Amino acid sequence: MDVYHYICFHQGFLGGGTMLQESSVDSSGSRFAPLVVLELASDTKEEAIAWLLSRIRDWQQNGGAELLVEQLGPGIGVEEKENPNMFLVGASMQRLLCGAEDLGLFKECTDGSMRAFTFASKHNFKDFKGDGDGFLSMAECQYVIKHELDTLRAKEETNVPGYSHAKLYPGKSIIRRLLSKGILIQMFPLHENEELKRLSFSWYKKVKVSLQPLDDIRHYYGEGQALYFGFLEYFTFALVPMALIGVPYYLFDWEDYDKYVVFAVFNLIWCTVILELWKRRSASLAYYWGTLCRKKAFEEPRPGFHGVLGHNPVTGRAEPIYPTSKRHLRVYLVSLPFVLLCLYLSLYIMMIYFQMEGWALSIYDENPTFWTHILLFIPSIIYAVVIEAMNLIYRYAAEFLTEWENHRLESSYQNHLVLKVLVFNFFNCFASLFYIAFVMQDMELLRQSLATLLITSQILNQFMEAFLPYWLQRRRNKKMIRKIQKRRLYEEKELPLVEQVRLEADMSTYLGTFDDYLELFLLFGYVSLFSCVFPLAAVLVVLNNITEVYSDAFKMCRVFKRPFADPAANIGVWQLAFEAMSVIAVVTNCALIGMSPQVRSYFPESETQLILCTVAAEHVLLGFKFILTFLIQDVPKHIQDKLARLEFESLEALKKKKMLEASQLSKTVQ
């Protein structure tokens, strides 16, 4: 049995608001494992609660979600501050299986192929035993429940009972309206302590030389998370050859023309190859995780989306409509100028940094002591900190602006946000390096700045990302822990469910893989853009990635609430971002090689010829990169075959059905 004590509930749960005391076991009662927690505002009106619960519990035919829901009882040391309106949501196994079928979840069959789960053919699926207990992972069950809650729609209600300002119309998602009006504070899935302990042990606690347990991560956190960790691992291994080749360049100070060019060309091709091979690996992972060929459900508007009530042209449902032209105006007339202004500001601060740098250098030249030598490093460190701070502030501004642009879909919101943040972070982090490389043309300073920036930003990141939230979290929970220790005197083993839920409700919310990917993206930039002047970058990034795996794993397991699974089939827009970076890297590396004195010495008489050769080499490399992208297939052959086989079988089945019908028809005609 699970760590969660099964909670019983009344048979009469369909009737409406009958609530139970926690852990009371009714003799005739069925039991359910709580999967998801709904936290309503503590001052929510009773009638709204009763209405919501009845809608959640109602039969599907009546437009309900047909889920089990239960109020969380008070904690041990009942305090004033505790929110009484916490609800545990679960479902019967059959309901979960039907939900999985609705969602079109892909599971492995007994013959090893991946197929969309259907309740009728449940016994063809691997690991389906008895009534299906343990067939769906808890993350999948939670995803099913999230989907069912999200698609719980208003019927005839014009507003949430007791809240006349929380307007509803037929077809509006109830949960999204409650969220946007602040009545529903949060909805999150519960951790499984046993599972989590096992996962964290095999993931980061054990000193190991093995790979990450990707399948277990996927099992616990879902595909989006697992793909991120898979990418992190892949990226680290992919950089190892570059790191290995880079070390002798650094140690022996090889600066011959030939070796230099060979290293740079290897790097450029390697970057292209690893990005292409990642697509193949990602497709393999997604296939075996069942997300590669899953059909996406129709995307609902975001909770914050607003507009005049109209009709969606696709679903025909009532929905707010916001004209695209207005959104375009906001994007091009406000957001775009704002981003450009920020880029200008970033440029301005960069110039200040160079002035400080010059000033520190002049002080050191006047009076070269130990202290003034240290002063030399100060501007770089300050600049690195300022960059991080600017990135952080800009991030909030970007979120605000993207929210204000009023995108209908979450995916469109995410894309606009990623683009804004990406451009600024890229500019902010690399502008000074570009300036040093191409305006000052000081390779020694470039190498030094690159090292400073890389190391500072790594340390800052690791700190900001995992240890700061952890420390805040600990402080917040001190009280809870004290209370728990008191409890421990009586009962040694585990936290009771109530405490567990309240503990988790107070944990920080994990905001998705955005920041993690962004960090990898910038690291990739440090490695690829200037690889030929600082071959050690790959080594530093590999080292960073190894600690990153541990700190990310730690933060997922200990710092944050469990996130809902995200059935991603690939890393989405980040693939594009990394590819764009590798294109820019071709340009910068060619320019750097063209500027190196070794290459210049080959064209002593004419600079024009040097530049033309460099440009020609760049174009050839870009062309080669493009061809390589085409030649390497995105999906491995054996997966392509399996997908084709699935397609073929469904077509054949359809045909057979048709032929059967036709022959029956012809018989009746005869």
Next chain:
Amino acid sequence: MDVYHYICFHQGFLGGGTMLQESSVDSSGSRFAPLVVLELASDTKEEAIAWLLSRIRDWQQNGGAELLVEQLGPGIGVEEKENPNMFLVGASMQRLLCGAEDLGLFKECTDGSMRAFTFASKHNFKDFKGDGDGFLSMAECQYVIKHELDTLRAKEETNVPGYSHAKLYPGKSIIRRLLSKGILIQMFPLHENEELKRLSFSWYKKVKVSLQPLDDIRHYYGEGQALYFGFLEYFTFALVPMALIGVPYYLFDWEDYDKYVVFAVFNLIWCTVILELWKRRSASLAYYWGTLCRKKAFEEPRPGFHGVLGHNPVTGRAEPIYPTSKRHLRVYLVSLPFVLLCLYLSLYIMMIYFQMEGWALSIYDENPTFWTHILLFIPSIIYAVVIEAMNLIYRYAAEFLTEWENHRLESSYQNHLVLKVLVFNFFNCFASLFYIAFVMQDMELLRQSLATLLITSQILNQFMEAFLPYWLQRRRNKKMIRKIQKRRLYEEKELPLVEQVRLEADMSTYLGTFDDYLELFLLFGYVSLFSCVFPLAAVLVVLNNITEVYSDAFKMCRVFKRPFADPAANIGVWQLAFEAMSVIAVVTNCALIGMSPQVRSYFPESETQLILCTVAAEHVLLGFKFILTFLIQDVPKHIQDKLARLEFESLEALKKKKMLEASQLSKTVQ
């Protein structure tokens, strides 16, 4: 009634080889309109014919095609040479409708949306009346029959009866084996004379200012053809702005820096925009023609594909297997070196041309008379003719090589062929222009050569493409025409079916849109690559395209056999080829502008700066092009909505079905 006299056939056709005299009407007989002609070799053994006909006529449950088939009777003036083994194939309306369902043809519904046709919901479709007569166009019927014949598979037969070398195995397509062994000479769909007359009148006979009747073309020739003509029309209109802007540049000899650059930048952006907009137009057309969201059937191996008999990993059917590694070896170790050799040869011939040019010039300089002035043009004209001849010869070599590479799929064969021919033709046509532009840097000569090449190749093309085949065709058919004239004395109206079929069987076979697209591709190259030195190119191409429409229409209607419809959803690999050309155009135009004396005069002191500026401008333009490609959506919003709606409806229907089942299940449980 149609131009084709309905032919009756025995009721007992299922029994096997009972053959009938042409046009004999059995009192109890059903009638059928012949759609497709099968021409077997004249010395085909009787047993093979009887077997083939019985397999075609057999019920679908027994693995037959369930089609109607009829031997064509002898012509009027029976001659020794006439092939007796010509067969007309048709089908009952219900069989055709079922076939259309199998193929997943999309048709317009009464509510204006496009849906996959199903026999069960036939009355929801627009224009479906009675038993469905006239619902499917003749091209669609012919495509259905082609598909049914292609998928007629061997059962237990080990070889074609009477031909021990024509091996068969269970699942092998019979028609493809007969084709590859030369027993089946050809299979082609019949023209409809009435329809054709109407189409050709509205298409090219009438002097008109209207657009082409694309829907009628699609109706008669299928989507692939119609998309080509749609693209030709679109391309012509898209070039009109460039032509209009180009004319004053040519007339007034504007050579200011600013105007020059403005024109070039406009051209580059315009090229990108028109290619992107074409994707939208193509998606619109394909949507209304029902090919945009049609699922492709599983692709069969090409008739010429050979290998050791094994099992296809997708279908599980017996099929020849040829290792991919062997094919790669052939591609990279034979075909690639061959192509490179041909490119070298083309370069060599180009150098000879320049020597001839220099020689002609020296003669003219020595003795400037009228005749030596004419001599100046001779090398260019000879070179243009040689280029065309080389393209033609290379084309045969490329076909041979690609055939020898032994591609499993027709699409893969086509892609490899297109790539080979494209690279060579591009090189062959443009190498001399590149040489003149960037090595000789003689803009006056470039302009002159461009004009000569463009005009010569246009004239040659029009001649080779339409009038030469037409003339050959006429010669070949003289005898037939004489015979027909003899016949006309008796019966004034129309050709009898037998003569018609034999006439069509002798017509040339249309080999697909390859050459037509290739021609447009090269024209696009002339317009875009050097647009800034010869603004008149667009005018010439527009004029050429207008005549091209007429000559292509003429050749489709009068010169060639009717081709089978090809349900294409886009112009395929050509879109990519045109986009690649527009990228190369950015590079060449930037270089040309950088080399112009007007621009050089802006950087009098430093050539380096000039080159750097040019390269920077090129990169900015390429980046802008890339962003533009992203910003312009490939499918118009209203089509996206309609596709999403279709998807959404099918998901909803599935969900409703599931819920119904679940409620029935819960009722039975209760």
